[in-house]
Amino acid sequence: MVDYSQIESRLAMLEKLPSLNPENSIPMALEKAGFSRRDFMKWAGAMTAFLALPASFTPMVARAAELADRLPVVWLHMAECTGCSESLLRSDTPTIDSLIFDYISLEYHETVMAAAGWQAEENLENAIKKYKGQYVLMVEGGIPCGEKEHYLTIGPHGKSGYELAKMASEDAYAILAIGTCSSFGGIQAARPNPSNAQPLNKVTNKTVINVPGCPPSEKNIVGNVLQLLLFKELPALDVYNRPKWAYGLRIHDLCERRGHFDAGEFVQSFGDEGAKNGYCLYKVGCKGPYTFNNCSRERFNQHTSWPIQAGHGCIGCSEPNFWDTMGPFEEPMASHKFDTVFGMGADSVSDKIGIGVLTLTGVAIAAHAVIASMKKNEE
Secondary structure (H helix, E strand, C coil): CCCHHHHHHHHHHHHHCCCCCHHHCHHHHHHHCCCCHHHHHHHHHHHHHHCCCCHHHHHHHHHHHHCHHHCEEEEEECECCCHHHHHHHCCCCCCHHHHHHHHCEEEEECCCCCCCHHHHHHHHHHHHHHCCCCCEEEEECEEECHHHHHHCEECCCCEEHHHHHHHHHHCCCEEEEECHHHHHCCHHHCCCCCCCEECHHHCCCCCCEEECCCCCCHHHHHHHHHHHHHHCCCCCECCCCCEHHHHCCEHHHHCCCHHHHHHCCECCCCCCHHHHCCCECHHHCCCHHHCECCHHHHCECCCCECHHHHCCCCCCCCCCCHHHHCCCCCCCHHHCCHHHHCCCCCCCCCCCCCHHHHHHHHHHHHHHHHHHHHHHHHC
């Protein structure tokens, strides 16, 4: 049962706190960007559904979003390409999600802050001290560990990324691994992993909310912030610590080409007639049946498109070790050995484990593709 009074009292308490950026509040930013109250409430309603909450939560989700600038955020960059930050910051037409992210109180973020060198390091130390136990830590990138720890050194004191991430994790109110590199090690951790890059959860004993993707959707980031504001607790997580509301379904489940898969209509090679007709991309390597994410529902570039719509299959970037286990990216999984490829991520439900089930799922998908294709050819 949801305790509405508890959430109301929490929001009322947040409302009494001073805005961390009083000159740039979220309501002011939305108004300046041309979003009406109606636009904002429509967004809040969509976000409520997105978080799998009852429709009656819409006003509370709206209030939580307006109060998001009361939540201090420390964002660390480890071994990565900054693509996760760039995808949020370089939007040509800001969405409500990206504006809320922009006006959350980013106490430390190397890409956007003016400070550098000694001043930047001092800002980080001061933010951790000032907001001890209150700030949300967001980390982008894999972290070199062990003997390779100093492959990543940051700042004038030459501290290792491992050292900084560990220090920031100790006093964080909540910890989010942003992107696949921070969640699972990413490309940096691909075999033979020369830098011994590791995911954030190898640095701290605290629970880390993984928000994988290359990059993840801005809604998947903002949604977790709203969850923390509303409930002051972590969302329900799957076996890989991904929020179920965002990563509970496979790409395949809601894919716009799913009907073609069921009908046995497949692209055989890029540029063929099937590709022109929008047929299923499974035979040219789509990993949608084995990948848990909401790309097919959320999309990218102001929600206009996503890789499968653009004509290339999913590469499974939100799954652990995707660089090693999902490649070659333009070949179907049916040609791979199931025991070395699947790990524990291709089940029909993301929070169940069992290599036997995974293998059967993979075989069933491959078999369906073959049988459906044969029936289509007979017709």
